[in-house]
Amino acid sequence: MAYSHSPARRKYTFVGIDPGTTIGVAIIDLEGNPIEVFSSKNYSCSDVVERIIAHGNPLIVASDVTPTPSTVKRISRIFSSSIHELEESLAIEEKIELTKGRGYKYNNAHERDALAACVNAFRRYKKKFSQVHRKTPLDVDVEEVKAMVIKGVSISDAIDRLIRAKEEKEAEKEMKIWGARRKESGDKQPTKKGSERTDENELRLSRRIMKRKDDKIEMLEELTAALKTKLAEKEGELANLHSQVATLKTVRKREIEKTEEIIRREKEIKRLKEKLKEREGENAELRQIVEELKGKREVKVKGGKKIKVIRSFSRNAIRDTDRKYGLKRGDVVFLEDGSGGGASTAELLASKGVAAVIYGKELSHFAAGKFFESGIPAFSTGEIPLLLKEESEGEGRGDFAFVDEQLLSEKIGEWKKERKRGKRGEKYRTLYFK
Secondary structure (H helix, E strand, C coil): CECCCCHHHCCEEEEEEECCCCEEEEEEECCCCEEEEEEECCCCHHHHHHHHHCCCEEEEEECCCCCCCHHHHHHHHHHCCEEECCCCCCCHHHHHHHCCCCCCCCCCHHHHHHHHHHHHHHHHHHHHHHHHHHHCCCCCCHHHHHHHHHCCCCHHHHHHHHHHHHHHHHHHHHHHHHHHHHHHCCCCCCCHHHHHHHHHHHHHHHHHHHHHHHHHHHHHHHHHHHHHHHHHHHHHHHHHHHHHHHHHHHHHHHHHHHHHHHHHHHHHHHHHHHHHHHHHHHHHHHHHHHHHHHHCCCCCCCCEEEEEEECCCCHHHHHHHHHHHCCCCCCEEEECCCCCCCHHHHHHHHHCCCCEEEECCCCCHHHHHHHHHHCCCEEECCCCCEEEECCCCCCCCCCEEEEEHHHHHHHHHHHHHHHHHCCCCHHHHHHHCC
């Protein structure tokens, strides 16, 4: 949205920028009046610069956040303008307050943020600008004084410089006019009195010009000396800062190395503690098994075969029995509850090389099929009943049981014959091998 202000009347401006996918730009004059506020998704940096140039020379480029975004810094460098640095980013309430009045208008949040940044920068100089208006003579350009004040020159020095510059221009103009007139009257011979007056005027003008030049040279020499002193101070500060940075880097490096070593050791301690806890658990379990074995009297049943009890048909129960008593080739095991396992659980038990399985509750078709495929006979307690089941102290459930050895042998023999003839396991083939 453009405002009807002629950029030719406003040589200097304040510019606020809200960078991003949609860039917002606001431009106001040195009186705080709006010149233009706009936003666009398609504007490049060069497009923004071109539009800013159309309204004059920006003295200040501002943002509503800190740290200052790189786009804002880049545009300020293009114009050699100062950046209005913020101690903290502007809050939404502040931005709304800053953009009230004076005919400020915006269409979206991007334009509002740019305008708020612009007005906030102007308010920093508002009081100083009021002093400029009071102190500046009518024949001195107020905007030039403001521009010099923004660049760090005092009001009085700015006024003096502009007055001297104006006088120098007037003197040079007079010299040019005098030279032109003398050239026009070159063919005429001046009288002696007229010649003396002409020489006096010329000498007076020359002296005035020389005086202005000498003053300017003196001022520039003072400025150069001041800048050299300031440069030396800055170089000393920079060297000191470099030294401090080097010291901080060394200290920081040592702290990081120390921290890394502490972290490494803590990880190792944690690992060892976990390993110790694991070993302590294993030892406690082994001690319990030893105590159980020490206190258990050997039980014998006439005609009975001792088999190992697995309390549930699960991988954990199988591994628990294997860890305590070992499951080896030729063992016969009793599954107290055969209903919980599937094909993968049956495969785990088969991998231990057991010779036969007796189960309490009905096996799943998948488990029975896997036992059949692996050549392991599986019988219910209805087919081979338990003769005796030992009881262990504390838990009330035994880890060993007894079955009729002769009956077991007969059942295994029959199972093998039926399997060879293809009768036994027909129902498992249908379900498992389809």
